[in-house]
Amino acid sequence: MRLRRRLVLGHLADLYRLALPVVVSRAGVLAMTVADTVIVGRYSSVELGYLSLGVAVYLPLLLTVMGLLTGTTVAAAQAMGRGEPAESGAAWRRAAPVALGFGAIGILLGLFGREVLLLTGQSEDVAAGAGRVFFILALGYPAGFLYFASAFFLEGIRRPRPVAWAIVAANLVNIPADLALVHGLFGLPELGAEGSAWATTVIRWGLALFLFAYVWWMSGRTRFGIRAPAGWAWRRWRVQRVVGYAAAVAIAVEMGAFTAIHLFSGWLGTVPLAVFTIVLNVLSVVFMVANGVGIATSVRIGNAWGRGDRRRWIAAGWLGLAVTLCLMAFAGTLMAVFARPLAAIYTSEAAVLAATAPVMVLAGLMPLCDGGQTLMLNALRGCADAWIPTALQAFAFIGCMVPLSLLLAFGLERGVAGLIEAVIVSTAISLGLLCARFVMLSRRA
Numbered sequence: 001m002r003l004r005r006r007l008v009l010g011h012l013a014d015l016y017r018l019a020l021p022v023v024v025s026r027a028g029v030l031a032m033t034v035a036d037t038v039i040v041g042r043y044s045s046v047e048l049g050y051l052s053l054g055v056a057v058y059l060p061l062l063l064t065v066m067g068l069l070t071g072t073t074v075a076a077a078q079a080m081g082r083g084e085p086a087e088s089g090a091a092w093r094r095a096a097p098v099a100l101g102f103g104a105i106g107i108l109l110g111l112f113g114r115e116v117l118l119l120t121g122q123s124e125d126v127a128a129g130a131g132r133v134f135f136i137l138a139l140g141y142p143a144g145f146l147y148f149a150s151a152f153f154l155e156g157i158r159r160p161r162p163v164a165w166a167i168v169a170a171n172l173v174n175i176p177a178d179l180a181l182v183h184g185l186f187g188l189p190e191l192g193a194e195g196s197a198w199a200t201t202v203i204r205w206g207l208a209l210f211l212f213a214y215v216w217w218m219s220g221r222t223r224f225g226i227r228a229p230a231g232w233a234w235r236r237w238r239v240q241r242v243v244g245y246a247a248a249v250a251i252a253v254e255m256g257a258f259t260a261i262h263l264f265s266g267w268l269g270t271v272p273l274a275v276f277t278i279v280l281n282v283l284s285v286v287f288m289v290a291n292g293v294g295i296a297t298s299v300r301i302g303n304a305w306g307r308g309d310r311r312r313w314i315a316a317g318w319l320g321l322a323v324t325l326c327l328m329a330f331a332g333t334l335m336a337v338f339a340r341p342l343a344a345i346y347t348s349e350a351a352v353l354a355a356t357a358p359v360m361v362l363a364g365l366m367p368l369c370d371g372g373q374t375l376m377l378n379a380l381r382g383c384a385d386a387w388i389p390t391a392l393q394a395f396a397f398i399g400c401m402v403p404l405s406l407l408l409a410f411g412l413e414r415g416v417a418g419l420i421e422a423v424i425v426s427t428a429i430s431l432g433l434l435c436a437r438f439v440m441l442s443r444r445a
Contacts (some may be wrong), residue, residue: 015296015316015323021164022155023292028167030288032174032203036196039178047182047192049126054133054197057113062144063255065102067248069095069148074381075240076156077299081306086225088157091240092215093230095149103142110138133197140201143208150211156299157224162214170203177203239384246386250377250393257397257426261405261419268409272416275356278346279363279420283370286331290371293324294378301382314442317379321372321435328371336364355416363420369427376434383441392433401426 033055041048072095079087114131122130151163177199184190191198215226231237258280265276297320304313335342339360343353373393380389401422408418 012319012323014300015293015320018155018158018160018296018299019293021160022295023289024164025151025160025167026288026292027285028164028171030284031171032200035171035175036178036200039175039182040193040196043182044192047129050129050133051193051196053117053122053126053130054113054137054193057116057130057134058137060255061102061106061109061141063251064248065099065106065145066148067251068102068244069099069145069152070247070381071240071242071244072149072152073156073295074243074298074302074384075237076153077302077382078239078306078384080157081303081309083307085157085220085223086228088153089221089224089226089228090230091156091237092149092153092226093228094232094237094240095153096146096212099145099149100142103145106138106141106145110135110141113138129193133193136194136197136201140204143201143204146208147204147211150208150215153215154211155295156302158299158303159218163211166207166210170207173206174199174203242386243381243384246390247381250390253390253394253397257401260402261423264405264409265416265419268415271351271355274349274352275359275416276419278343278352278356279359281346282335282342282360283363283366286328286335286367287370287374289327289331290324290367290374291378293320293327294375296320297375298378298382301379302384305383310442313383317376317382317438317442320379321375324371324375325368328367331371332364332367335367336361339364359417359420362417362424365424366420366427369424369431373427373430373434376431376438379438380434380441385437385441389434389437392437393430396426396430396433400429 036051037048040051072091075091076088079085079091113134114127117127117130117134118124151160154160154163178196180186180188181191181195181199182193184195189195215221218224218226221227262276262280266273297316300316300320301313304310304316340353340357343356343360346356373396377389377393404425405419405422408414408422409416410418412418414421
Protein backbone atom coordinates (compact mmCIF):
# COMPACT_ATOMS: atom_id res chain seq x y z
CA MET A 1 0.00 0.00 0.00
CA ARG A 2 2.83 2.40 0.88
CA LEU A 3 4.60 1.61 -2.41
CA ARG A 4 1.40 2.22 -4.37
CA ARG A 5 0.85 5.56 -2.60
CA ARG A 6 4.43 6.56 -3.40
CA LEU A 7 3.92 5.67 -7.08
CA VAL A 8 0.70 7.71 -7.29
CA LEU A 9 2.33 10.69 -5.60
CA GLY A 10 5.23 10.41 -8.03
CA HIS A 11 2.82 10.44 -10.97
CA LEU A 12 1.02 13.46 -9.55
CA ALA A 13 4.22 15.39 -8.95
CA ASP A 14 5.44 14.72 -12.49
CA LEU A 15 2.09 15.73 -13.94
CA TYR A 16 2.08 18.94 -11.88
CA ARG A 17 5.60 19.90 -13.03
CA LEU A 18 4.60 19.51 -16.67
CA ALA A 19 1.02 20.78 -16.55
CA LEU A 20 1.44 24.04 -14.62
CA PRO A 21 3.71 25.83 -17.16
CA VAL A 22 1.54 24.57 -20.05
CA VAL A 23 -1.61 25.91 -18.37
CA VAL A 24 0.12 29.27 -17.83
CA SER A 25 1.21 29.47 -21.48
CA ARG A 26 -2.23 28.56 -22.86
CA ALA A 27 -4.02 30.90 -20.46
CA GLY A 28 -1.55 33.64 -21.40
CA VAL A 29 -2.52 33.41 -25.07
CA LEU A 30 -6.19 33.72 -24.10
CA ALA A 31 -5.43 36.63 -21.77
CA MET A 32 -3.89 38.60 -24.65
CA THR A 33 -7.07 38.13 -26.70
CA VAL A 34 -9.28 39.21 -23.81
CA ALA A 35 -7.17 42.32 -23.20
CA ASP A 36 -7.33 43.28 -26.89
CA THR A 37 -11.11 42.90 -26.89
CA VAL A 38 -11.66 44.92 -23.70
CA ILE A 39 -9.33 47.79 -24.67
CA VAL A 40 -10.69 48.14 -28.21
CA GLY A 41 -14.28 47.69 -27.01
CA ARG A 42 -13.94 50.55 -24.52
CA TYR A 43 -12.39 52.71 -27.25
CA SER A 44 -15.12 52.24 -29.86
CA SER A 45 -17.83 49.72 -30.64
CA VAL A 46 -17.22 50.28 -34.38
CA GLU A 47 -13.50 49.49 -33.98
CA LEU A 48 -14.42 46.45 -31.89
CA GLY A 49 -16.48 45.22 -34.83
CA TYR A 50 -13.47 45.64 -37.14
CA LEU A 51 -11.28 43.74 -34.68
CA SER A 52 -13.73 40.89 -34.11
CA LEU A 53 -14.33 40.33 -37.83
CA GLY A 54 -10.63 40.58 -38.63
CA VAL A 55 -9.85 38.01 -35.94
CA ALA A 56 -12.70 35.79 -37.20
CA VAL A 57 -11.09 35.65 -40.66
CA TYR A 58 -7.63 35.20 -39.14
CA LEU A 59 -8.37 32.31 -36.76
CA PRO A 60 -9.24 29.40 -39.10
CA LEU A 61 -5.78 29.15 -40.69
CA LEU A 62 -4.07 29.85 -37.36
CA LEU A 63 -5.88 27.03 -35.55
CA THR A 64 -5.60 24.60 -38.47
CA VAL A 65 -1.82 24.97 -38.73
CA MET A 66 -1.56 24.85 -34.95
CA GLY A 67 -3.24 21.45 -35.18
CA LEU A 68 -0.85 20.34 -37.93
CA LEU A 69 2.11 21.22 -35.71
CA THR A 70 0.70 19.31 -32.70
CA GLY A 71 2.44 16.18 -33.92
CA THR A 72 5.74 17.81 -32.94
CA THR A 73 4.93 17.33 -29.24
CA VAL A 74 4.05 13.64 -29.63
CA ALA A 75 7.00 12.85 -31.91
CA ALA A 76 9.45 14.59 -29.56
CA ALA A 77 7.99 12.89 -26.46
CA GLN A 78 8.06 9.40 -27.98
CA ALA A 79 11.64 9.91 -29.22
CA MET A 80 12.69 10.95 -25.71
CA GLY A 81 11.03 7.83 -24.34
CA ARG A 82 13.01 5.69 -26.78
CA GLY A 83 16.23 7.39 -25.67
CA GLU A 84 16.67 9.20 -29.01
CA PRO A 85 16.93 12.92 -28.16
CA ALA A 86 18.40 13.69 -31.58
CA GLU A 87 15.15 12.52 -33.16
CA SER A 88 13.27 14.94 -30.87
CA GLY A 89 15.40 17.75 -32.25
CA ALA A 90 14.72 16.53 -35.77
CA ALA A 91 11.00 16.92 -35.11
CA TRP A 92 11.59 20.62 -34.38
CA ARG A 93 13.85 21.03 -37.42
CA ARG A 94 11.07 19.64 -39.61
CA ALA A 95 8.31 21.68 -37.91
CA ALA A 96 10.07 25.06 -38.24
CA PRO A 97 10.25 25.23 -42.06
CA VAL A 98 6.71 23.86 -42.33
CA ALA A 99 5.59 26.66 -40.00
CA LEU A 100 7.34 29.34 -42.05
CA GLY A 101 5.95 27.90 -45.30
CA PHE A 102 2.37 28.11 -44.05
CA GLY A 103 3.17 31.55 -42.66
CA ALA A 104 4.08 32.78 -46.15
CA ILE A 105 0.76 31.43 -47.46
CA GLY A 106 -1.00 33.26 -44.63
CA ILE A 107 0.58 36.59 -45.60
CA LEU A 108 -0.64 36.13 -49.17
CA LEU A 109 -4.16 35.44 -47.89
CA GLY A 110 -3.95 38.63 -45.85
CA LEU A 111 -3.86 40.64 -49.07
CA PHE A 112 -7.42 39.58 -49.84
CA GLY A 113 -9.12 40.13 -46.48
CA ARG A 114 -11.41 42.90 -47.76
CA GLU A 115 -12.56 40.77 -50.70
CA VAL A 116 -13.27 37.77 -48.47
CA LEU A 117 -15.35 39.89 -46.10
CA LEU A 118 -17.30 41.41 -48.98
CA LEU A 119 -18.18 37.89 -50.14
CA THR A 120 -19.69 37.20 -46.70
CA GLY A 121 -22.12 40.10 -47.16
CA GLN A 122 -20.33 42.75 -45.10
CA SER A 123 -20.70 46.41 -46.05
CA GLU A 124 -17.89 48.21 -47.86
CA ASP A 125 -16.87 50.19 -44.76
CA VAL A 126 -16.85 47.17 -42.47
CA ALA A 127 -15.02 44.99 -45.00
CA ALA A 128 -12.37 47.68 -45.49
CA GLY A 129 -11.81 48.23 -41.77
CA ALA A 130 -11.79 44.55 -40.81
CA GLY A 131 -9.72 43.72 -43.90
CA ARG A 132 -6.97 46.08 -42.77
CA VAL A 133 -6.99 44.45 -39.33
CA PHE A 134 -6.75 41.00 -40.92
CA PHE A 135 -3.81 42.05 -43.11
CA ILE A 136 -1.88 43.35 -40.10
CA LEU A 137 -2.59 40.15 -38.17
CA ALA A 138 -1.64 38.07 -41.23
CA LEU A 139 1.85 39.60 -41.15
CA GLY A 140 2.25 37.67 -37.88
CA TYR A 141 1.27 34.27 -39.30
CA PRO A 142 4.90 33.09 -39.76
CA ALA A 143 5.73 34.22 -36.22
CA GLY A 144 2.69 32.52 -34.72
CA PHE A 145 3.42 29.23 -36.48
CA LEU A 146 7.12 29.34 -35.58
CA TYR A 147 6.12 30.01 -31.96
CA PHE A 148 3.86 26.95 -31.96
CA ALA A 149 6.58 24.75 -33.50
CA SER A 150 9.12 25.76 -30.86
CA ALA A 151 6.66 25.69 -27.94
CA PHE A 152 5.34 22.22 -28.86
CA PHE A 153 8.92 20.90 -29.17
CA LEU A 154 9.92 22.28 -25.77
CA GLU A 155 6.80 20.79 -24.19
CA GLY A 156 7.58 17.44 -25.82
CA ILE A 157 11.08 17.33 -24.30
CA ARG A 158 9.76 18.45 -20.89
CA ARG A 159 11.05 22.02 -20.97
CA PRO A 160 7.80 24.03 -20.93
CA ARG A 161 8.91 26.76 -18.52
CA PRO A 162 10.56 29.09 -21.10
CA VAL A 163 7.27 29.09 -23.03
CA ALA A 164 5.34 30.06 -19.90
CA TRP A 165 7.76 32.85 -18.94
CA ALA A 166 7.72 34.19 -22.50
CA ILE A 167 3.91 34.42 -22.65
CA VAL A 168 3.77 36.08 -19.22
CA ALA A 169 6.25 38.71 -20.45
CA ALA A 170 4.21 39.13 -23.63
CA ASN A 171 1.08 39.90 -21.60
CA LEU A 172 2.96 42.50 -19.56
CA VAL A 173 3.96 44.22 -22.80
CA ASN A 174 0.63 43.74 -24.59
CA ILE A 175 -1.61 45.85 -22.35
CA PRO A 176 0.47 49.08 -22.41
CA ALA A 177 1.19 48.55 -26.13
CA ASP A 178 -2.54 48.18 -26.81
CA LEU A 179 -3.40 51.29 -24.81
CA ALA A 180 -0.70 53.34 -26.51
CA LEU A 181 -1.50 52.31 -30.08
CA VAL A 182 -5.30 52.14 -29.77
CA HIS A 183 -5.70 55.51 -28.01
CA GLY A 184 -2.63 57.23 -29.46
CA LEU A 185 -0.73 57.84 -26.22
CA PHE A 186 2.84 59.19 -25.85
CA GLY A 187 2.69 60.94 -29.23
CA LEU A 188 1.89 57.73 -31.12
CA PRO A 189 -0.84 57.73 -33.80
CA GLU A 190 -4.37 56.83 -32.68
CA LEU A 191 -4.98 53.60 -34.62
CA GLY A 192 -7.98 51.96 -32.92
CA ALA A 193 -8.39 48.29 -33.86
CA GLU A 194 -5.41 48.47 -36.21
CA GLY A 195 -3.23 49.53 -33.28
CA SER A 196 -4.25 46.45 -31.34
CA ALA A 197 -3.50 44.30 -34.38
CA TRP A 198 -0.03 45.88 -34.73
CA ALA A 199 0.69 45.25 -31.05
CA THR A 200 -0.34 41.60 -31.42
CA THR A 201 1.77 41.08 -34.54
CA VAL A 202 4.91 42.69 -33.13
CA ILE A 203 4.59 40.74 -29.87
CA ARG A 204 4.10 37.48 -31.81
CA TRP A 205 7.32 38.12 -33.71
CA GLY A 206 9.09 38.80 -30.43
CA LEU A 207 7.77 35.54 -28.94
CA ALA A 208 8.75 33.54 -32.02
CA LEU A 209 12.28 34.94 -32.20
CA PHE A 210 12.81 34.45 -28.47
CA LEU A 211 11.76 30.79 -28.51
CA PHE A 212 13.69 30.10 -31.72
CA ALA A 213 16.82 31.61 -30.17
CA TYR A 214 16.25 29.66 -26.95
CA VAL A 215 16.01 26.37 -28.83
CA TRP A 216 18.98 27.19 -31.08
CA TRP A 217 21.28 27.97 -28.16
CA MET A 218 19.74 25.87 -25.38
CA SER A 219 21.81 23.57 -23.21
CA GLY A 220 22.06 20.10 -24.72
CA ARG A 221 21.55 21.40 -28.26
CA THR A 222 24.19 19.00 -29.59
CA ARG A 223 22.55 16.02 -27.89
CA PHE A 224 19.21 17.04 -29.38
CA GLY A 225 20.71 17.56 -32.83
CA ILE A 226 19.25 21.06 -33.00
CA ARG A 227 21.68 22.18 -35.71
CA ALA A 228 21.97 18.83 -37.47
CA PRO A 229 20.08 17.94 -40.69
CA ALA A 230 16.50 17.04 -39.84
CA GLY A 231 16.12 14.03 -42.13
CA TRP A 232 13.05 14.18 -44.34
CA ALA A 233 12.63 10.46 -45.09
CA TRP A 234 8.87 9.97 -45.42
CA ARG A 235 8.56 7.08 -42.92
CA ARG A 236 10.87 8.74 -40.41
CA TRP A 237 8.42 11.48 -39.51
CA ARG A 238 5.18 9.54 -40.03
CA VAL A 239 3.98 9.95 -36.41
CA GLN A 240 4.58 13.70 -36.54
CA ARG A 241 2.56 14.04 -39.75
CA VAL A 242 -0.32 11.71 -38.94
CA VAL A 243 -0.95 13.14 -35.47
CA GLY A 244 -0.81 16.65 -36.97
CA TYR A 245 -3.27 15.82 -39.76
CA ALA A 246 -5.74 14.29 -37.31
CA ALA A 247 -5.40 17.19 -34.83
CA ALA A 248 -6.08 19.71 -37.61
CA VAL A 249 -9.23 17.83 -38.63
CA ALA A 250 -10.34 17.54 -34.98
CA ILE A 251 -9.94 21.31 -34.50
CA ALA A 252 -11.93 21.96 -37.68
CA VAL A 253 -14.70 19.62 -36.48
CA GLU A 254 -14.92 21.28 -33.06
CA MET A 255 -14.77 24.79 -34.53
CA GLY A 256 -17.49 23.91 -37.02
CA ALA A 257 -19.80 22.49 -34.37
CA PHE A 258 -19.42 25.39 -31.95
CA THR A 259 -19.73 27.94 -34.77
CA ALA A 260 -23.02 26.33 -35.79
CA ILE A 261 -24.34 26.44 -32.22
CA HIS A 262 -23.24 30.06 -31.89
CA LEU A 263 -25.28 30.84 -35.00
CA PHE A 264 -28.26 29.00 -33.48
CA SER A 265 -28.02 31.20 -30.40
CA GLY A 266 -28.22 34.24 -32.68
CA TRP A 267 -31.43 32.85 -34.19
CA LEU A 268 -32.93 32.85 -30.69
CA GLY A 269 -32.46 36.62 -30.32
CA THR A 270 -29.99 39.19 -29.04
CA VAL A 271 -30.33 38.30 -25.34
CA PRO A 272 -29.79 34.51 -25.85
CA LEU A 273 -26.83 35.35 -28.10
CA ALA A 274 -25.31 37.49 -25.36
CA VAL A 275 -25.97 34.77 -22.77
CA PHE A 276 -24.34 32.06 -24.86
CA THR A 277 -21.34 34.29 -25.64
CA ILE A 278 -20.77 35.07 -21.95
CA VAL A 279 -21.01 31.41 -20.92
CA LEU A 280 -18.55 30.35 -23.65
CA ASN A 281 -16.10 33.06 -22.55
CA VAL A 282 -16.11 31.75 -18.98
CA LEU A 283 -15.77 28.15 -20.18
CA SER A 284 -12.83 29.05 -22.43
CA VAL A 285 -10.82 30.06 -19.36
CA VAL A 286 -11.67 26.78 -17.61
CA PHE A 287 -10.86 24.83 -20.78
CA MET A 288 -7.26 26.08 -20.72
CA VAL A 289 -6.69 24.17 -17.48
CA ALA A 290 -8.00 20.92 -18.96
CA ASN A 291 -5.98 21.51 -22.13
CA GLY A 292 -2.80 22.07 -20.13
CA VAL A 293 -3.26 18.86 -18.13
CA GLY A 294 -4.09 17.06 -21.38
CA ILE A 295 -0.89 18.16 -23.12
CA ALA A 296 1.19 17.21 -20.08
CA THR A 297 -0.53 13.81 -20.05
CA SER A 298 0.19 13.29 -23.75
CA VAL A 299 3.89 14.00 -23.11
CA ARG A 300 4.01 11.54 -20.20
CA ILE A 301 2.22 8.89 -22.23
CA GLY A 302 4.47 9.55 -25.22
CA ASN A 303 7.58 9.06 -23.08
CA ALA A 304 6.28 5.77 -21.65
CA TRP A 305 4.99 4.60 -25.05
CA GLY A 306 8.40 5.24 -26.59
CA ARG A 307 10.03 3.13 -23.85
CA GLY A 308 7.45 0.38 -24.28
CA ASP A 309 6.40 0.81 -20.62
CA ARG A 310 2.76 -0.30 -20.87
CA ARG A 311 1.89 0.01 -17.18
CA ARG A 312 3.21 3.56 -16.93
CA TRP A 313 1.42 4.97 -19.98
CA ILE A 314 -1.86 3.38 -18.93
CA ALA A 315 -1.46 4.79 -15.41
CA ALA A 316 -0.56 8.21 -16.84
CA GLY A 317 -3.75 8.27 -18.89
CA TRP A 318 -6.17 7.34 -16.11
CA LEU A 319 -4.43 9.51 -13.53
CA GLY A 320 -4.57 12.45 -15.92
CA LEU A 321 -8.30 11.87 -16.36
CA ALA A 322 -8.86 11.65 -12.59
CA VAL A 323 -6.96 14.92 -11.98
CA THR A 324 -8.85 16.65 -14.80
CA LEU A 325 -12.25 15.53 -13.55
CA CYS A 326 -11.44 16.76 -10.03
CA LEU A 327 -10.28 20.15 -11.31
CA MET A 328 -13.24 20.48 -13.67
CA ALA A 329 -15.73 19.49 -10.94
CA PHE A 330 -14.26 22.24 -8.75
CA ALA A 331 -14.42 24.77 -11.59
CA GLY A 332 -18.00 23.79 -12.42
CA THR A 333 -19.01 24.21 -8.80
CA LEU A 334 -17.50 27.70 -8.74
CA MET A 335 -19.41 28.56 -11.92
CA ALA A 336 -22.68 27.46 -10.33
CA VAL A 337 -22.09 29.16 -6.97
CA PHE A 338 -20.83 32.44 -8.45
CA ALA A 339 -23.04 32.45 -11.53
CA ARG A 340 -24.40 35.96 -11.06
CA PRO A 341 -21.08 37.68 -10.15
CA LEU A 342 -19.42 36.01 -13.15
CA ALA A 343 -22.18 37.22 -15.44
CA ALA A 344 -21.90 40.73 -13.96
CA ILE A 345 -18.26 40.92 -15.13
CA TYR A 346 -19.50 40.82 -18.73
CA THR A 347 -22.74 42.80 -18.61
CA SER A 348 -24.67 45.36 -16.60
CA GLU A 349 -27.91 44.95 -18.58
CA ALA A 350 -30.61 43.61 -16.27
CA ALA A 351 -32.24 41.36 -18.89
CA VAL A 352 -28.98 39.72 -19.94
CA LEU A 353 -27.83 39.35 -16.34
CA ALA A 354 -31.09 37.70 -15.27
CA ALA A 355 -31.01 35.30 -18.21
CA THR A 356 -27.30 34.42 -17.84
CA ALA A 357 -27.25 33.38 -14.18
CA PRO A 358 -29.45 30.23 -14.44
CA VAL A 359 -27.76 29.17 -17.68
CA MET A 360 -24.37 29.58 -15.99
CA VAL A 361 -25.53 27.23 -13.21
CA LEU A 362 -26.51 24.63 -15.82
CA ALA A 363 -23.22 25.17 -17.68
CA GLY A 364 -21.37 24.17 -14.49
CA LEU A 365 -21.72 20.59 -15.77
CA MET A 366 -19.89 21.37 -19.01
CA PRO A 367 -16.30 21.49 -17.69
CA LEU A 368 -16.60 17.94 -16.37
CA CYS A 369 -17.54 16.44 -19.74
CA ASP A 370 -15.64 18.77 -22.08
CA GLY A 371 -12.49 18.75 -19.94
CA GLY A 372 -12.61 14.97 -19.68
CA GLN A 373 -12.94 14.42 -23.42
CA THR A 374 -10.11 16.89 -24.08
CA LEU A 375 -7.87 14.95 -21.70
CA MET A 376 -8.65 11.59 -23.31
CA LEU A 377 -8.14 12.99 -26.82
CA ASN A 378 -4.66 14.17 -25.81
CA ALA A 379 -3.96 10.86 -24.07
CA LEU A 380 -4.74 8.95 -27.26
CA ARG A 381 -2.53 11.30 -29.26
CA GLY A 382 0.30 10.44 -26.87
CA CYS A 383 -0.14 6.85 -28.09
CA ALA A 384 0.04 8.15 -31.70
CA ASP A 385 -3.59 7.04 -32.11
CA ALA A 386 -4.81 9.69 -34.50
CA TRP A 387 -7.69 8.99 -36.87
CA ILE A 388 -10.06 6.81 -34.81
CA PRO A 389 -10.28 9.35 -31.93
CA THR A 390 -10.86 12.09 -34.51
CA ALA A 391 -13.69 10.07 -36.08
CA LEU A 392 -15.24 9.45 -32.67
CA GLN A 393 -15.08 13.14 -31.87
CA ALA A 394 -16.61 14.03 -35.24
CA PHE A 395 -19.51 11.69 -34.49
CA ALA A 396 -20.07 13.29 -31.09
CA PHE A 397 -19.74 16.92 -32.23
CA ILE A 398 -21.19 16.91 -35.74
CA GLY A 399 -23.39 13.83 -35.57
CA CYS A 400 -24.82 14.48 -32.10
CA MET A 401 -24.23 18.04 -30.91
CA VAL A 402 -25.53 19.95 -33.94
CA PRO A 403 -28.83 18.07 -34.47
CA LEU A 404 -29.41 17.71 -30.73
CA SER A 405 -28.99 21.45 -30.22
CA LEU A 406 -31.58 22.13 -32.93
CA LEU A 407 -33.99 19.64 -31.34
CA LEU A 408 -33.61 20.95 -27.80
CA ALA A 409 -33.40 24.67 -28.54
CA PHE A 410 -36.12 24.90 -31.19
CA GLY A 411 -38.06 21.62 -31.35
CA LEU A 412 -38.56 21.36 -27.58
CA GLU A 413 -38.32 25.16 -27.15
CA ARG A 414 -35.60 24.95 -24.50
CA GLY A 415 -33.88 28.05 -25.88
CA VAL A 416 -30.29 28.76 -24.94
CA ALA A 417 -30.50 26.22 -22.10
CA GLY A 418 -31.17 23.59 -24.78
CA LEU A 419 -27.95 24.57 -26.55
CA ILE A 420 -25.99 24.09 -23.32
CA GLU A 421 -27.71 20.75 -22.68
CA ALA A 422 -26.77 19.59 -26.20
CA VAL A 423 -23.12 20.45 -25.54
CA ILE A 424 -23.15 18.61 -22.19
CA VAL A 425 -24.70 15.44 -23.66
CA SER A 426 -22.46 15.43 -26.75
CA THR A 427 -19.21 16.00 -24.84
CA ALA A 428 -20.27 13.22 -22.42
CA ILE A 429 -20.73 10.92 -25.44
CA SER A 430 -17.28 11.94 -26.71
CA LEU A 431 -15.75 11.26 -23.28
CA GLY A 432 -17.32 7.80 -23.12
CA LEU A 433 -16.21 6.84 -26.65
CA LEU A 434 -12.64 8.09 -26.13
CA CYS A 435 -12.37 6.25 -22.80
CA ALA A 436 -13.54 3.05 -24.52
CA ARG A 437 -10.88 3.57 -27.22
CA PHE A 438 -8.19 4.01 -24.55
CA VAL A 439 -9.30 0.75 -22.90
CA MET A 440 -9.06 -1.03 -26.27
CA LEU A 441 -5.52 0.25 -26.82
CA SER A 442 -4.55 -0.77 -23.29
CA ARG A 443 -5.75 -4.35 -23.79
CA ARG A 444 -4.23 -4.62 -27.27
CA ALA A 445 -0.85 -3.45 -25.98
